[in-house]
Amino acid sequence: MDQKEALLKQRDEAKKEAAQYENQVKILLNKQRDAERHARNHRLIVHGAIMEGVFPFTASMEGEAIKAFLIALSHLPGASEATDLAQKTSAAN
Numbered sequence: 282m283d284q285k286e287a288l289l290k291q292r293d294e295a296k297k298e299a300a301q302y303e304n305q306v307k308i309l310l311n312k313q314r315d316a317e318r319h320a321r322n323h324r325l326i327v328h329g330a331i332m333e334g335v336f337p338f339t340a341s342m343e344g345e346a347i348k349a350f351l352i353a354l355s356h357l358p359g360a361s362e363a364t365d366l367a368q369k370t371s372a373a374n
Contacts, residue, residue: 332347336350
């Protein structure tokens, strides 16, 4: 009986340890998601600040109006070349 009890105790401890590792994985995944969300939020804030710096009037515009403005800009002559250059520049960094 002692061996059976020892094995049951060992099994219970292993289950407890497995549950602790699963919780650690959940915690780490949450931290990773938080870090990714923080990085995205920071990027959006920085890009918005740049947008307002270059086009100050956009600060008072709604989202759809800004989208329409940017689409209109993208149809101007030379916009395609500027986009290609910007993509190549960002890919090089």
